[in-house]
Amino acid sequence: MKQIEQLVVLQKVDSEMITLQRVLDEAPKQLQSLQEKRDYLQQQHDVIQDKINVLLEQKGKIEFEIENDSQRIKKSKNKLMLVENTREYHAMMHEMDTMEKMNRQREEERANLQADLSDLEGRRDALQTDISELSGSIDAQQSTLDKEMSEKRARIAVLEKDKAKASAAVPAPILTRYNFIRDRIANPVIVPVSEAVCQGCHIVITPQAYIDLQRGEQILSCPNCLRIIYWERHFAETEAE
Ligand SMILES: [Zn+2]
Known part of the structure; x- marks a missing residue:
């Protein structure tokens, strides 16, 4: 009876450990899916940022050319005063016109680039907001999870001690039988028999086995x-606890 009682204790400890272990295994998965979502958003963000960088480079180049030609036009205007030859004067006027026309085209292109940039920057900033929010909830969940996991690990450590204590009280052959069954069939290993x-x-177990069980003199297995x-009435109180 004492041995069965210890086996029942062992079973309770094992059942709780199995449940805790399952929680420990499953809990991080939810967090993992949030992290995957954040990684995906971050990827999209980086792709957009790369496009923005290309457009910024193009815009910089155009602005440099606009500035360059503006300087040349300015210099030509100054020189224009000193020109005495009519042909040379017309040639310079023509060159200035060409440059001004080019610059007007560049200004248009710059405006188009700026519109594209504004659009991309808006999308990038929206993604950045989503990423920050997601990061916030990941951090919050992570700290809750860490706390929960350490509580569960502490509980498992206590259970390990209970298990060692209960195991010590059970004779080696019976413990071997218990472990053998535990490794092969679904939990639980020790079960009550109620109304046979x-x-x-x-x-239903055989009438003879049921009678033997009620005597509580040996450790029996379900055929x-x-x-x-074990007979449920032997440990009705243990179950109630
Ligand atoms: Zn059975």
């Missing part, structure tokens, strides 16, 4: 599912 029905597989069985 095994609560592990819900099949159907092989789980270790």
Whole structure:
């Protein structure tokens, strides 16, 4: 009876550990999907930033050319006063006209580039806002998760001690049988029998086995599912706890 009682304790400890371990395994997955979403947004952000950089370079080049030709036009205007030859005067006028026309085209192109840039910058900033918000909730969830995980790990450490204590009270052959079953069939390993029905597989055990079980003199297994069985009334209080 004492051994069965320890096995029931062991079973309770094992069940709680299995549940805790499942939580520990599953919890980070939710966070992982948020991180993947953030990585995806960050990628989109970087692609847009690359386009912006290309347009900025183009814009810089055009502005440099506009400035360059404006200086040349200015110099030509000054020189124009000193020209005495009519032909030379017309040639210079023509050159200045060409440069001014080119600059007007460049101004148009610059305006188009600026419009594209504004559009891209708006999309980039919107993505940046989403990324920041997501990062905030990832950080918050991470710290909650860290706290939860460390609580669960602390609880597992306590359970490990309980388990060692309960294991020590069970004779080696029975513990081996318990571990053997635990590694092969779905939890739980120790199950109560209620009204001659095994609560592990819900099949009726033989009348003789039921009588032996009620005597509580030996450790029995369910002939159907092989789980270790005990009469539920022996440990009604343990269950209630
Ligand atoms: Zn069974």
